Amino acid sequence: MPVTAPPSPRHALAPPEPAVTPPPSPTSPLSPLSRLRPADLEVLWLYVVTRAAVWLTAYCTRWLFPAQGDTRVPEPVLAPFEHWDWGHFLHIARDGYFPGGDNREAFFPGFPLLLRAVHTVVPDWTVAGLLISLVAGAVAVVALARIAELHLPPGSRAGRRAALFLLLSPCAVFLAVGYSEALFLAFALPAWLAAQRGNWPLAAVLATLATGVRVSGLFLAAALAVHFLTTVRARRLRALWLALPLLPALLYFWYLYERTGDPMAWKHAQERGWYRFFRPPWEAWAQTWHEAFDHTQATGYAALFQADLAAMVLGLLLLAVLVRRRRWAEAVYIALTLWALGTSYWYMSVARSTLLWWPLWTLLAVRSLRGTRTTTAYLCLAAPLGTVLAVTFLSGRWAG
Template sequence: MPAALLEAPPVRPQPTPRRRKLRRLRWLRRLSDLDRTVLVTYLVTRLALLVTAYCVARLFPADPDAKRARPLLSVWEQWDWWHYRRIAEFGYFPGAGRADDNAEAFFPGFPLVLRAVHLVVPHWTLAGLLISLVSGAVAALALARIAGGGAAGGRAVLLLLLSPCAVFLAAGYTEALFLALALPAWLAARRDRWALAGVLAAAATAVRISGLFLTAALLVQFLVTYRGNRQWWRRWRRLSWLALPVLPAFAYTAYLRAETGDWMAWKHAQERGWYREFHPPWEAWAHTWSTAFDGAYPTGYALLCQAELLAMLLGLGLLGWLLRGRRWPEATYVALTLWALGTSYWYTSVPRATLLWWPLWTGLAAWTLRRPRAATVLLCGLTPLTTLYAVVFLTGRWAG
């Protein structure tokens, strides 16, 4: 037997704690400078919202004479959150008859994810916040790429995270999760990856009805992409992937039909709970205007209705700008959103919807980069509004 085989094998040196730490951080090197900038901006703004929530818990207790602050997580348990938690915990129909509090109005995507995360994080509110935290980071990275990267990408993310309703990206709501699916779907379509775009859009539709508006925009994007292409007929097979987003909406409708006997259960729940029965756009504007300025409602409610009107004007301006630039896919998405929100009895959740209008943030980013003074004015104006809306939401006041 050779002597070399009798020798003891060399001892491999164990990695030092410093080397182990460097290995764990190796994935950070794969991120671009833009990605790191976006993630730092994202984490700083999340920390700012956490500080705001901490102050709200101490400054606005349920009992003005309380000597102890309310739990920090409790300030995030507002409004729609209770619907999502009850659906995740008990389902839509825990008993006989119609779902409690018109829960049918909420699509099942977020409650399903919440229930899954709760298996690992056994606290409902913390699980919801973690979903939004991770989803928001994904959405921010995707938005930076949609904006073109570089300074424009970083600016678009900053504007989104400082937008007035940015608190809803941190709360246990659907906005962050929807954007984490919708924005990568849009990126995939722009990169001619229609299978991935269809799958992501289907997941987005399971979270919000807005996924169907996204699908319509993807369809227009497909037509615009291959218009005039001599080999267009070879590409039409890829169009079938855009049928996927219809399936979650149909499956949820069929489920509600089986439970309630009503094919329109989702719409009827919207009407009962949020006055979303159809009204012509001019009537919806008139009703919202009356609520905002007639003095028949409390001042806080009237102020938030004024914000609804401003957000609708902003959306109409955005739509006009997109049409002027012949950006037909994005215009389709915004137009369908405005139609859905602008044909109810009055406007509800229009300011929140601005979070989902990525052409708004990419367009403002490009504009403010060309006009540094406008950027300063815009950022100085957005910051106090962001804090104000966060306080309104975290104190349990109606926030759209």
């Protein structure tokens, strides 16, 4: 296969935020544990239906796109969910980080730790991973809907639109498999919602949990800090909460130092396995363009490089809109994410990262309220792309 390097498991348009964070009203839900409203139940209905669609796609993929074209027996029913990064999470949860040899240190420990805990109750590892993502995704979509509704009139349906756009996004299959995106969003989105409502201790604790799952939690912590500095006048001791999300990363770095003598072993593992060493952004763009269009890769990999290029352009447009709207905190989150993804040897998993860009989904939701064209165009484009990527992943091919 002509692959340069071994590929690896790779808001709205609302008014500016107020100068001072308003106190929550007595009925304001501050966390996903709050009482569910009718609008939340509608979002959860969308969630259940789209999960069923993914599982149906997985079932059909087993029969229509088997690993061996002439087989008469499909793969086991859970096999479509056991590809790529899932193997790393499984090995960490089951065997630990060391001995490794497969660069598993690149993955933060939050998801594997929870997977190991759930496995004590659910014997099958794959079922345990799917269950984590199923529950976490439900929490995430409710929180996303509430974020979208935060500055909009009641009954605007923006929350349900935001959830729908996320759940039907091209890379949405990764929310339904044993990956860390759903769990990260289950902590990050309620953290952002809590910060919007002025509950800084809760926001800090949830952001801390998000950092334990993915390094992107540090970008969320930076966004929370900017939001705090631009909205809160009486700061005092509440500012100390903003340092809490650093703790999981520091503890993981310390653990790696104790075991390897290298506190940055996670980053060096990414460099070895995913070519994520620093490169100027224009060189990273040029290299990705080369892999996407100059016939150096197999067509399947080239198509994914093209998707990452498109996602980077989308991210830059999103960042420009956020800056224009003076949504500084969200702009910081997107900017840090783009910098991290856009300064490596080549782009990898940029398209998949769009799942974590909650301002994108809230922007689209509010835009869709102005007429039907946005929703129609989005669904007509996202549906085929999402189906193709889902089948690609579920059949064991590289999908981002």
